[in-house]
Amino acid sequence: MNIILLGPPGSGKGTQSTYLSSAYKLNHISTGDILRSEISDKTKLGLQAESYMNSGDLVPDNLIIEMVSKKLSLLNSVLLDGFPRTLNQAESLDNELALLEKKIDFVFYFDVPAEDLVLRLSQRISCKNCSSIFSKIDKEYICSSNCKEQILYQREDDKPEAISKRMESYISLTTPLIDFYDKKRIMININANKSILEVSKEIDGIMQS
Numbered sequence: 001m002n003i004i005l006l007g008p009p010g011s012g013k014g015t016q017s018t019y020l021s022s023a024y025k026l027n028h029i030s031t032g033d034i035l036r037s038e039i040s041d042k043t044k045l046g047l048q049a050e051s052y053m054n055s056g057d058l059v060p061d062n063l064i065i066e067m068v069s070k071k072l073s074l075l076n077s078v079l080l081d082g083f084p085r086t087l088n089q090a091e092s093l094d095n096e097l098a099l100l101e102k103k104i105d106f107v108f109y110f111d112v113p114a115e116d117l118v119l120r121l122s123q124r125i126s127c128k129n130c131s132s133i134f135s136k137i138d139k140e141y142i143c144s145s146n147c148k149e150q151i152l153y154q155r156e157d158d159k160p161e162a163i164s165k166r167m168e169s170y171i172s173l174t175t176p177l178i179d180f181y182d183k184k185r186i187m188i189n190i191n192a193n194k195s196i197l198e199v200s201k202e203i204d205g206i207m208q209s
């Protein structure tokens with residue numbers, strides 16, 4: 001099974017990915033996490049991507065498509081989190097999957113009102129080592145079991161100006177994908193403005209039907 005999580009910044013894609021990849025044995029491909037790791041390792045790709053990410057712009061399609069293609073050819077049953085994000089990326093993904101004789105089974109679109117997104121992003125904290133995601137309002141921060149050392153931080157792109165830029169990029173470049181996948185009849189609207197557990201249960205209901 002191959003799944004795409006589509007939705008605005010802060011809609012809970014990363015949070016639900018942790019649950020879904022474990023519950024349904026899916027290989028989680030988070031383009032944001034891969035890019036942050038490349039930046040931390042100071043690789044060529046990381047150096048190319050860093051200024052785009054920190055300012056809230058999308059990283060150019062050619063860099064992202066090449067990065068994801070390498071992973072797709074090696075993995076079965078993927079959970080794509082944060083990819084595709086432009087029509088160009090979606091069309092490239094279709095071509096790549098056709099060559100690999102694979103297909104997307106579901107696109108879950110996470111629907112959350114804009115005002116809640118800004119609040120969620122400003123309250124988010126993450127672990128630099130294992131990419132676990134928390135909110136400042138959580139009672140405790142427990143990382144994944146393979147985390148060697150918890151290093152909590154606020155993402156550079158969760159600062160106010162970058163949040164505005166990310167929302168603008170999402171509206172202009174990513175929302176056309178809603179129509180793109182709706183026409184293919186593989187998109188399912190998820191009310192992601194509920195508790196984390198309720199959102200997981202809504203997706204479980206669809207996966208198990």
Ligand code: AP5
Binds near residue numbers: 013057059123133
């Ligand atoms: P990326 O890391 O993918 O960021 P994003 O898509 O903007 O999404 P976020 O990670 O901000 O939010 P999320 O939906 O995962 O929410 P989360 O679960 O963390 O990308 C970052 C950057 O990398 C991009 O801006 C771009 O520069 C570049 N990039 C990445 N992919 C690219 C691509 N394909 N093309 C070009 N550039 C690319 O939750 C957020 C907060 O809400 C957390 O605090 C969480 O605890 C809380 N929360 C989650 N669910 C709930 C809930 N149900 N109720 C209450 N709080 C909740």
